[in-house]
Amino acid sequence: MQNETLRPEHTPDGLQDFRPNLDPARLMHAEGALVDKYGRRITYLRLSITDRCDFRCTYCMAEEMSFLPRDKVMSLEECLRVSAAFVSLGVTKLRITGGEPLVRKEAMWLIERLGALPGLEQLVLTTNGSQLERFAGPLKAAGVKRINISLDTLKPDRFKAITRIGDLGKVLQGIAAARAAGFTRTKLNAVMMRGTNDDEFVDLVQFAVENELDISFIEEMPLGEIHGRDNTFISSEEARQIIGQRYPLVASEESSGGPARYWRTPGSESRIGFISPHSHNFCDSCNRVRITAQGELYPCLGQNDATNLLSVLRGGADDAQLRQAIVDSMGIKPWGHDFTQQMNAPQVVRFMSMTGG
Numbered sequence: 254m255q256n257e258t259l260r261p262e263h264t265p266d267g268l269q270d271f272r273p274n275l276d277p278a279r280l281m282h283a284e285g286a287l288v289d290k291y292g293r294r295i296t297y298l299r300l301s302i303t304d305r306c307d308f309r310c311t312y313c314m315a316e317e318m319s320f321l322p323r324d325k326v327m328s329l330e331e332c333l334r335v336s337a338a339f340v341s342l343g344v345t346k347l348r349i350t351g352g353e354p355l356v357r358k359e360a361m362w363l364i365e366r367l368g369a370l371p372g373l374e375q376l377v378l379t380t381n382g383s384q385l386e387r388f389a390g391p392l393k394a395a396g397v398k399r400i401n402i403s404l405d406t407l408k409p410d411r412f413k414a415i416t417r418i419g420d421l422g423k424v425l426q427g428i429a430a431a432r433a434a435g436f437t438r439t440k441l442n443a444v445m446m447r448g449t450n451d452d453e454f455v456d457l458v459q460f461a462v463e464n465e466l467d468i469s470f471i472e473e474m475p476l477g478e479i480h481g482r483d484n485t486f487i488s489s490e491e492a493r494q495i496i497g498q499r500y501p502l503v504a505s506e507e508s509s510g511g512p513a514r515y516w517r518t519p520g521s522e523s524r525i526g527f528i529s530p531h532s533h534n535f536c537d538s539c540n541r542v543r544i545t546a547q548g549e550l551y552p553c554l555g556q557n558d559a560t561n562l563l564s565v566l567r568g569g570a571d572d573a574q575l576r577q578a579i580v581d582s583m584g585i586k587p588w589g590h591d592f593t594q595q596m597n598a599p600q601v602v603r604f605m606s607m608t609g610g
């Protein structure tokens with residue numbers, strides 16, 4: 254049910270105009286938690302700290318990407334200020350993502366400060382692993398609780414083809430470094446692509462089991478202007494059948510608080526997850542919002558409505574006004590996304606590297 258009185262004003266560039274037009278009392282619990290208009294409590298922020306990356310994965314970026322000019326990207330101080338505002342509003346989990354977060358200059362400056370934020374229970378990171386050999390130790394020392402590492406293939410040539418420029422060896426060294434630094438429950442993320450890596454799902458599970466990792470298989474999402482996706486789409490159901498022929502899968506009630514549904518295989522601690530925006534709609538339990546590197550607050554990955562927090566930050570807002578802008582943004586969190594299997598016609602025109610996966 255859509256409440257028309259809660260619709261935001263929009264500027265011509267599609268961002269929400271910063272004019273509080275909602276009744277905050279309707280959007281906030283008495284104790285100061287963020288609650289959207291459907292009563293979902295928002296406790297999880299995904300913060301993209303750069304749109305840049307040292308890879309160009311085919312499903313995520315175009316070959317020729319133009320990146321944001323530096324002055325359009327939130328400074329690390331602004332990232333910290335926004336994060337602190339969310340934590341003061343009851344957010345307890347924060348994922349740092351990108352682009353590739355570890356290519357952002359001085360990323361550790363921010364991560365160390367986020368790790369020390371009182372009230373933030375889980376600081377976690379998503380990375381392509383290319384820089385982890387260098388950063389795993391400092392990340393652990395800064396209080397990062399868990400790491401997700403993207404890995405779609407174990408074959409070096411294929412890795413190069415998917416990422417266009419990546420080096421599989423470096424990522425495997427990064428995975429080993431995370432383990433050596435003491436990270437546990439590290440999770441691999443593999444995007445499923447028919448004809449590209451569907452012959453490796455079993456090998457990827459085996460790698461996860463042997464290295465005491467969790468693994469999630471992700472249905473490709475139609476983000477950005479990348480064509481020809483519906484030839485490559487594979488559902489979680491089909492992947493489960495392929496993996497189940499080698500590894501018996503037992504459904505698990507466990508949840509990492511996200512959209513993944515987990516299975517276990519006897520004799521292993523590894524969790525095998527499937528993230529299915531197409532075949533399993535997870536919007537009813539959504540507890541998260543995303544902020545892009547340019548300070549746009551997207552309440553939903555699959556919709557285009559956003560609040561421009563950068564203009565709030567740079568417009569001289571004090572902390573109370575910043576918090577108010579965040580509370581107001583709950584009014585534009587839609588019920589859910591609308592990914593269909595019309596994969597050639599993206600409903601959302603930004604790339605995952607913009608929104609932060």
Ligand code: SAM
Binds near residue numbers: 350443
């Ligand atoms: N660079 C880091 C990495 O690759 O893990 C963090 C950012 S990346 C955008 C986050 C996740 O989004 C990755 O696991 C990536 O595989 C996934 N991703 C990117 N584009 C996607 C798409 N179109 N559909 C599904 N997952 C996608």
Ligand code: SF4
Binds near residue numbers: 309353381
């Ligand atoms: Fe970079 Fe991650 Fe996107 Fe690959 S998925 S291009 S590593 S941001």
